[in-house]
Amino acid sequence: MNLVLLGPPGVGKGTQGRMLSETLEVPWLSSGDMLRDAVREGTALGKRADGSMRQGELVEDSLIVEIMGERLRRADATKGFILDGYPRTRGQAEALAAVLAQLGRTLSAALLLDLPDEDVVTRLSGRRICERCGRVYHVEFDPPERDGRCDVDDGELIRRDDDRPETIRRRLVVYHREIEPLLRYYEAEWVLRRIDGSGPPAEVNKRFEAVLASAGV
Ligand code: AP5
Numbered sequence: 001m002n003l004v005l006l007g008p009p010g011v012g013k014g015t016q017g018r019m020l021s022e023t024l025e026v027p028w029l030s031s032g033d034m035l036r037d038a039v040r041e042g043t044a045l046g047k048r049a050d051g052s053m054r055q056g057e058l059v060e061d062s063l064i065v066e067i068m069g070e071r072l073r074r075a076d077a078t079k080g081f082i083l084d085g086y087p088r089t090r091g092q093a094e095a096l097a098a099v100l101a102q103l104g105r106t107l108s109a110a111l112l113l114d115l116p117d118e119d120v121v122t123r124l125s126g127r128r129i130c131e132r133c134g135r136v137y138h139v140e141f142d143p144p145e146r147d148g149r150c151d152v153d154d155g156e157l158i159r160r161d162d163d164r165p166e167t168i169r170r171r172l173v174v175y176h177r178e179i180e181p182l183l184r185y186y187e188a189e190w191v192l193r194r195i196d197g198s199g200p201p202a203e204v205n206k207r208f209e210a211v212l213a214s215a216g217v
Helices: 013-024 031-041 044-055 061-072 090-102 117-125 165-188 201-214
Strands: 002-006 028-030 081-084 109-114 127-130 136-138 192-196
Touching (some): 002 013, 002 165, 013 081, 013 201, 028 031, 028 061, 031 044, 031 061, 044 061, 061 090, 109 201, 117 127, 117 165, 165 192
Parallel strands (some): 002 081, 002 109, 028 081, 109 192
Antiparallel strands (some): 127 136
16 A cells, blocks of 8 residues: 655644554655654754755755655565655656656555645644654643653653744645645546545544545555
């Protein structure tokens, strides 16, 4: 099962990606997490990506295409994958198709998780992340047992750098600029499926399962 998750920042791609990864037993590959790891580790790649990410802009296609192409060739992705945050431009979608063709594989579905902008702003503004283990919380929808501390390892809960209001606004502008050409691309490939992202995570997850079952993937 080779899946792509599309959708605005904060719609819940990571939340659903993790859940689907457990039930489908394929790796969840988040381009944003890979870039944030590179920034944290101070690699050459991380240094190139850092400025764009802080401003809510996309990193250059060539950079992310290289990282994701390399990741998809690793052994654990041979049985399938859930791509979260990649591709984000039509150029990236074409690069992904080229890698899959080289590997003799095709995309099973591109799943667009959708939600109005005002709701994604609420989700992003309340997101908190454990600085140790990366567990994601929401102050209102999925709060920790103790304020500001992770339930798993007691790590401090922090806000992601790009979850500041002005950066959220910029990320949404960039999303709306890039998404239409990407949707047209996947519509033409007959793999696009749309999923309503409203309601609690378990409810959204049931919609994913229904869509995947009806698409026969
Ligand atoms: P990336 O990390 O991919 O960020 P994003 O797409 O903006 O998405 P997020 O991770 O912010 O949100 P999400 O949809 O995963 O939501 P989540 O599940 O956490 O990218 C970051 C940056 O990296 C980009 O801006 C760019 O610079 C760069 N980048 C990455 N990929 C790139 C690419 N391909 N090309 C170029 N540049 C790239 O949920 C959000 C919150 O809502 C959480 O608090 C969660 O608990 C809560 N929540 C989730 N689901 C629900 C629900 N159903 N109900 C209530 N609350 C919910």
